[in-house]
Amino acid sequence: GAGVSQSPSNKVTEKGKDVELRCDPISGHTALYWYRQSLGQGLEFLIYFQGNSAPDKSGLPSDRFSAERTGGSVSTLTIQRTQQEDSAVYLCASSLGQYPEQFFGPGTRLTVL
């Protein structure tokens, strides 16, 4: 497919466990973004990648959250020692760089019990 893909689509985990969320951006898109969507907070920016570098991590809510990107393509968002407040939909988006509009994946719905 030509769009942004994310896996898994749903993840249920127990409090305290670690989770990894994956994003495959549109081929050739150099910029990659992670956002979080929750009922209380709306859509919030988490982190921005340009290539494999993350020059803006200002939205990561705590040091339990980290992300990496390899080969200028796939990105993984890792949440360690999950808490109930981490329950949300995690959205990944990519853009071509010369155009600022971002194209979003379907999201991963994370539920922490």
Next chain:
Amino acid sequence: AQKVTQAQTEISVVEKEDVTLDCVYETRDTTYYLFWYKQPPSGELVFLIRRNSFDEQNEISGRYSWNFQKSTSSFNFTITASQVVDSAVYFCALSELPPYTGANSKLTFGKGITLSVRP
């Protein structure tokens, strides 16, 4: 700091009615981008339009039109002759104009407006 306000939270209309979704923004940047995204029940955010801060021309695309007014910091979205398929959550968003190609264009979103179009 940037802020986007969508004061309307839920709007319900009957099919074929026109509906306008309001968006007001705040930014200290002199150049910026504005966006509208649609999130249908399936959940995926769909890009609708981008405007540059230095281009205040209104735009029409089929049944959709956008009214950008810098003087009032508003970027409103009108759907003409609404259809049931227009039912979705609509988000207005703002980003700083990046200083170079590929620079950070992280989005600041409004809370979204839930539009329900009844047959």
